[in-house]
Amino acid sequence: MEELRTVIITGANSGLGFESAKKIAANKEYRLILACRNLEKAKQAQEAIIKETGNSNVERLLLDTSSLKSVEDFVEEFKNHSDSLFGLINNAGISGMHQGKSVDNVEIVMATNYLGHWYLTNLLLEKYDIKKIFNISSDMHNPPQGLKWRDVKDIFYSDNSDRTAYPYSKLSAIYFTNELQERLDKEGRNTLVNSFNPGMMQTNFAGGPMPKSRVLFVKTMMPDRFGDLDKSSTALASLMLDDSLDVKAKYFDRSVNFIDSSPLSYEIDNQKELWNYTEGFIKEWKNK
Ligand SMILES: NC(=O)c1ccc[n+]([C@@H]2O[C@H](COP(=O)([O-])OP(=O)(O)OC[C@H]3O[C@@H](n4cnc5c(N)ncnc54)[C@H](OP(=O)(O)O)[C@@H]3O)[C@@H](O)[C@H]2O)c1
Numbered sequence: 001m002e003e004l005r006t007v008i009i010t011g012a013n014s015g016l017g018f019e020s021a022k023k024i025a026a027n028k029e030y031r032l033i034l035a036c037r038n039l040e041k042a043k044q045a046q047e048a049i050i051k052e053t054g055n056s057n058v059e060r061l062l063l064d065t066s067s068l069k070s071v072e073d074f075v076e077e078f079k080n081h082s083d084s085l086f087g088l089i090n091n092a093g094i095s096g097m098h099q100g101k102s103v104d105n106v107e108i109v110m111a112t113n114y115l116g117h118w119y120l121t122n123l124l125l126e127k128y129d130i131k132k133i134f135n136i137s138s139d140m141h142n143p144p145q146g147l148k149w150r151d152v153k154d155i156f157y158s159d160n161s162d163r164t165a166y167p168y169s170k171l172s173a174i175y176f177t178n179e180l181q182e183r184l185d186k187e188g189r190n191t192l193v194n195s196f197n198p199g200m201m202q203t204n205f206a207g208g209p210m211p212k213s214r215v216l217f218v219k220t221m222m223p224d225r226f227g228d229l230d231k232s233s234t235a236l237a238s239l240m241l242d243d244s245l246d247v248k249a250k251y252f253d254r255s256v257n258f259i260d261s262s263p264l265s266y267e268i269d270n271q272k273e274l275w276n277y278t279e280g281f282i283k284e285w286k287n288k
Contacts, residue, residue, distance in 0.1 A: 004031040004057055006085050007240060008078070008124075010065055010117065011092025012036060013045040015203030016136065019233030020089065021058070022049050024240055031057035033082075035074060035092070037064040065092045065116030066102040068285055075123040085128035087240050090117035090173070091136045095205055096166025099159065104285060107158050113169035115156075118176055118278050125184075130191050132240060135177045137195040137251065139225050141170040142262035149270045152277040174251060174261050175271040181249040192248045195261070196236055199227015199254040227254045 007024055011017040012034035025032045032049065036042035042060035049058045061077055064070040078085075093113045102111030121133060141147075147167050155168045174195050181193040200218055202209045210218075219226050235255045239245060242256075250258035251265075264270070 003084060005029055005087070006031045006033060006082055007087035007089065008033040008035050008085065009089040009091055010035045010063060010120070013038065013041040015205060016198050016201065016229065016233055016236070017089070017091040018045050018049075019229055020091070020236045020240075021045070022052060023233055023237030025049050025053045025055040025058055027241055028053075028055050028057075030055070030086075030241075032059070033078065034058065034060040035063035036060060037062070037070075037092075063092075063120075065120065066108060066112040068104050068116065068119055068282070071116050071119045071123065075120065078124075079127055085124060085130050087132045087134075088121060088124060088130055089134045089136070089236070089240070090121065091134075092117075093136065093169075093205070096140075096160065096163050097206070098165075099161075106156050106281075107160055107165050109160060109165035110156055110158075110169050110172070113166070114172040114176065115278065115281075117173075119282055121176075121180065125191070129189065132245070133177075133180070133191060133193045134236065134239065134252075135173040135193070135195045137173040137177075137197050137261070138166075138170040139197050139199065139253075140167050141174055141197075141265060143167045144222075147171065147262075147264060149264060149267065152274055156277070156281065171262075171265055172274055174265040175274045177251075178249045178266075179271045179275045185248075192245065194239070194248060194250050194252060194258070196232075196239070196252045197227075197254060198229075198232035198236070200225050201227045201229040201232060203229060231255070 009017045009021050012021045013036045021032050024030050034042045046058050046060045063074040100108045177193050177195040184191045251261040253259045
């Protein structure tokens, strides 16, 4: 029998991660790893996916993306029982309403949405020839009020009092995508790295479904920002399942079509600065 294709999805117990996991698992050539911070919630998701798809190759593993130690533990555990890894969806995320520091003393939104995924991806790439990586971004990488790049240290250690942590974390997901692709290409590896914007969806993200009046407001005033959970998860799953996909370092927008991300997201100096700072940060953390 041919080997199953394993896909890891972070934050797969809810919203986009859960729906995409279900749609990928519907294809029984795939084995899903639900990488979640709450194993009880993950168990419910796992059971629901198995029941609905009939695919019993759905597993759950503990991962808290806001903790670098948790990322290391996850990778060790995964390596112990997996010889290959086909796909990775860096999806787990928290909204910009959160304030506080991670266990590693980094602003919590950046730590959860970006830093943990950076480390996770790089650790996994040390062992596996991953075929496809999707980093979940957002159109809020380019917020209506605009965004200016800052010293990375300021972004890592901000108190998020100006509520820019979320846009920076999602802009960082695009810089990470593009820089990682460039580096993997130089190494001659065949991984495809892309970012994906699901659009504004009704999930647990903002603490539960938006009131109808807000949905109507967004649909009317900001049609370009509105998304649909079913459509976006279908598109993300299709991109993972599509063997003919050969696109890289692109920003998919709520569909299997890519568009340009913001002009700021193509600033190569920022992209390099972010990578170098992150790499240095992790090295320092390891030496502690
Ligand atoms: N919803 C939107 O309007 C929207 C718009 C654009 C982009 N996005 C992006 O889409 C992605 C998925 O969000 P969603 O809308 O599906 O929201 P969601 O329903 O709240 O799902 C988020 C998932 O991330 C998990 N998570 C949060 N912090 C984590 C951590 N430290 N470690 C591991 N897992 C963690 C959550 O786990 P718990 O259940 O344990 O909290 C949950 O499984 C996010 O990256 C988000 O930024 C969402």
